[in-house]
Amino acid sequence: xxxxxxxxxxxxxxxxxxxxxxxxxxxxxxxxxxxxxxxxxxxxxxxxxxxxxxxxxxxxxxxxxxxxxxxxxxxxxxxxxxxxxxxxxxxxxxxxxxxxxxxxxxxxxxxxxxxxxxxxxxxxxxxxxxxxxxxxxxxxxxxxxxxxxxxxxxxxxxxxxxxxxxxxxxxxxxxxxxxxxxxxxxxxxxxxxxxxxxxxxxxxxxxxxxxxxxxxxxxxxxxxxxxxxxxxxxxxxxxxxxxxxxxxxxxxxxxxxxxxxxxxxxxxxxxxxxxxxxxxxxxxxxxxxxxxxxxxxxxxxxxxxxxxxxxxxxxxxxxxxxxxxxxxxxxxxxxxxxxxxxxxxxxxxxxxxxxxxxxxxxxxxxxxxxxxxxxxxxxxxxxxxxxxxxxxxxxxxxxxxxxxxxxxxxxxxxxxxxxxxxxxxxxxxxxxxxxxxxxxxxxxxxxxxxxxxxxxxxxxxxxxxxxxxxxxxxxxxxxxxxxxxxxxxxxxxxxxxxxxxxxxxxxxxxxxxxxxxxxxxxxxxxx
Numbered sequence: 001x002x003x004x005x006x007x008x009x010x011x012x013x014x015x016x017x018x019x020x021x022x023x024x025x026x027x028x029x030x031x032x033x034x035x036x037x038x039x040x041x042x043x044x045x046x047x048x049x050x051x052x053x054x055x056x057x058x059x060x061x062x063x064x065x066x067x068x069x070x071x072x073x074x075x076x077x078x079x080x081x082x083x084x085x086x087x088x089x090x091x092x093x094x095x096x097x098x099x100x101x102x103x104x105x106x107x108x109x110x111x112x113x114x115x116x117x118x119x120x121x122x123x124x125x126x127x128x129x130x131x132x133x134x135x136x137x138x139x140x141x142x143x144x145x146x147x148x149x150x151x152x153x154x155x156x157x158x159x160x161x162x163x164x165x166x167x168x169x170x171x172x173x174x175x176x177x178x179x180x181x182x183x184x185x186x187x188x189x190x191x192x193x194x195x196x197x198x199x200x201x202x203x204x205x206x207x208x209x210x211x212x213x214x215x216x217x218x219x220x221x222x223x224x225x226x227x228x229x230x231x232x233x234x235x236x237x238x239x240x241x242x243x244x245x246x247x248x249x250x251x252x253x254x255x256x257x258x259x260x261x262x263x264x265x266x267x268x269x270x271x272x273x274x275x276x277x278x279x280x281x282x283x284x285x286x287x288x289x290x291x292x293x294x295x296x297x298x299x300x301x302x303x304x305x306x307x308x309x310x311x312x313x314x315x316x317x318x319x320x321x322x323x324x325x326x327x328x329x330x331x332x333x334x335x336x337x338x339x340x341x342x343x344x345x346x347x348x349x350x351x352x353x354x355x356x357x358x359x360x361x362x363x364x365x366x367x368x369x370x371x372x373x374x375x376x377x378x379x380x381x382x383x384x385x386x387x388x389x390x391x392x393x394x395x396x397x398x399x400x401x402x403x404x405x406x407x408x409x410x411x412x413x414x415x416x417x418x419x420x421x422x423x424x425x426x427x428x429x430x431x432x433x434x435x436x437x438x439x440x441x442x443x444x445x446x447x448x449x450x451x452x453x454x455x456x457x458x459x460x461x462x463x464x465x466x467x468x469x470x471x472x473x474x475x476x477x478x479x480x481x482x483x484x485x486x487x488x489x490x491x492x493x494x495x496x497x498x499x500x501x502x503x504x505x506x507x508x509x510x511x512x513x514x515x516x517x518x519x520x521x522x523x524x525x526x527x
Contacts, residue, residue, distance in 0.1 A: 042156055042279065043407045044430065046331050047272060049265070049281045049319075051312070052179060053338035055288030056127065058305060059358030059388070060344065061295075063114060064095040065375035075382040076346035079295045092371045098301045099309040102317030103361070111320065112363050113426045115397060116373030117520070119357030119390035121472065121480040123340060127289070127354075130339040135184040137395050137417050147184040148398055149174065149280055151416045152406070154187035165234050171242075172235050174280035175271075177264040181282065193282070194235060196267075239276065243267070246274025249325035253318040261285045262315035269322045272332065279406075285312055288338060292349035303350075312336070316363060324365075333405055333427065334363040337394070344378060344386040356478030357390040360397060366405075366428045377522040379507035387478035389509040391520050396422040407431040420468075422516050443491060445517035449510060453524035457499045460510055460521075466491035467515025473498055476506040489514070500525060 060072065061079065064086055073080055086095025087104035094114075096104050106112040122140035124130045133140060137148035153173050165171070172194040174185050185193035248270050254262045264283045271278070287308050295303035316334065323329040341358025357376075373391040395417050402408040402416060404427040414420050443465035449458050460471065469489050473482035482498065498510060508523045 044331075045277075046333065046405050046430075047279055047281070048401060048405065049268060049283070049332060049334045051261070051316070051334065051336045052181065052282065052284040053288050053308075053312070053336055054284050054286045055290070055338070056130075056340045056342060056354055057288045057338040057358055058290060058294065058342040058352050059117075060342070060376070060378075061305060061352075062097050062100070062309065063116070063359040064097070065093065065378070066095050067093045067375055068378040071378035071380050071382065074380065075344050075378060075386075076352070078297065078350055079300055079346045079352065081300050085301045089371065093375055094371065097306070097309050099306045100313045102313045103363075106317065106320060106363055107369065110369035111365060111367060112361065113367040113369055114371045115360045115362070115392055115424070115426060116371065117357040117376050117388055117391035118337075118360040118394050118397060119340070119388075119478065120393055120395075121390065121483070123356040123387070123390075123478050125340065125354040127339055131181070132183055134337060134339055134394060135181055137398060145183075145186065146188050147181075147186045148395075148416060150185045150187035150190075150192050152402060152408075153185075153192050153280075154190065155412060155416055165238070169277075170234075171238050171277040173278065174282070175239075175278050176282045177267060178260060179282045179284035181284075184282070185280075193280075194239075196239075239271065242271050242274030242276035244274070246270035246272070246276075247326070248273075248322055250318055250322035252321065254314050259311050259314055261311050262318055265315050265319040266322065269319055269326060269328070272323070272328050273326045285315075290342070290351050291347065291353060292351040294346075294351040297350050320363060329365045332364055333366060333401070334361075335397070335401070336361040337397075341388060343384065344382045344388065345384055353384075356387040358388070360394070362397075362426055366430060368425050368428055372424060372426060373518070374520065377509075377520070379522065379524075382507070383476075385476045386507055387476060389474035389478045389511060389520060391511065391518055392424065393421060396424050397426065400424045400426050404429045404431060422513065422518075424516055445512065445514050445519055447510070447512045447519040447521055449521045449523055452522075453526045454498070454500055454508075455526065457497055458510075458523060460496045460498060460512065462494045462496065462512050462514070464489055464492060464494060464514045465517055467517075469512070469514045471496055471498075472511045472513075474509040474511065475503070476508065498523075 061081055064081060066083065066088065069083060081097065083095065085098040087101055088095045089107060103112060120133060120140060124133060124140055135147045136144040138144045174193045175196060176193050177196045180195065182191060182193065185191060248266055253266050256263060261283060268281045285308060287304065290305050293303060294305045320329065323332050337360055338358060340355055342352035342355040346352050376388045379386055399413050399417055399421040400423050402413045403423050445465055446463040448461045452458060466489060469486040471484040471486060472480045475481050484496070503525050505525050505527055508525055509520050510523055511518060511520045
């Protein structure tokens, strides 16, 4: 990496004056780092709060498919949750983990959207690589040095950092609290996120030097660093000011110091109420890499996973209630995500290993409530290689946030995500225009597969609502082994042949997408 680009991406880390209930502020600044946001650039004042479930959350024990309990018992009997302890959503045949009672309340209040089996076509089971894929919005075999949020912010605020901060743009673009995912916020030429790490340090002064820098390449870099140093101080003061002016209204947060995610979200709520114009906040909950002791043997509703989901539940529920009482809930959208899910089958250590797709939650007053997608189908004889294929590409969720929450048009959204993706019905559309060129013409999607099991071939019959369509064939590990881009089709019935190209026996899946609709069907291949 060239020196100039390195400085733009990393830059000096500075600690500055701060407060936020013993939280201290750090910056990973660079020329574009902290563009203050104004309503003139993005056509609303909406805020996105992202919660990263670090380590790979076990989706099958988070959102349990009740119609698959028998096969789940065969595949993961030593960690299976007792059905009687689940918070059931009967009409969708799912049960939420016993620790997610607050999520069930939000669902009943139409403030929760559950998106089933979110992933990508060629899952990577490395924590580091899969996190980079989710952060950058790349294909699995594509390596990007910018993140989707970074590109979004750079698109809307070209030319930064010249003249920033200023009276119209006084605040940071994005803030990470207790989290560190720099790639997510990296633009094509600049790092965008302002980091707030916990706890302590409030008394370090930043005193920008005013001596002229030499007219040399080194002097250019020195000027850049001095500019950022001044911005650090200015933005820190803005955050402190917003925190002092803000407040919390909900009294039911967990006690301070007992749930660090709740502490961070409580600070976010206070900053929002204090008038900070920052649009993107990110927090993380760590510990989801549950290879061992995911549950307590013999009492599977307890254990590490239950503790983590209880942290998540209590933090999110308190945050949502706080926003409601503060009068800010209509302009804040929350989203959870994790780098991958876990395998269908449990292991001998009362845990689960790295997997593919998993459910994703969106919460807030403006979500389109409900459950998007179908329950994943669990093979009756699942083995260690069996995985859940994606129903929805994670970038389709991103596209929906950009178009329906931040009101980006289709061309801009495609540019940010580098290609078109489905615009999903997960957020109430508060924008005045329809943005999705892939939308179907209307109606339902129906998919039938026969004969099943497959020997030489199967026929996939599709009753299509119309729209941009594709067919994908997944192997047991959740990897796409065949793809057909079918183009934009009219409403009607279509039949497609899938051939056995020497595949090993096992549980395979066909996924058919038509506009914002999709269906996944299990196909068994036998000898």
